[in-house]
Amino acid sequence: MLETSLRAFFKMICNCSRQI
Incomplete structure (x- = not known):
């Protein structure tokens, strides 16, 4: 469960980094 979170x-974070 923790791994999924x-x-x-x-x-x-990866998505945010890609946008910037």
């Missing part, structure tokens, strides 16, 4: 968190 962490993965989603990293995915969000």
Whole structure:
């Protein structure tokens, strides 16, 4: 369960980084 949350968190950061 924690892994899924962490993965989603990293995915969000990656998306934000890509936008900038």
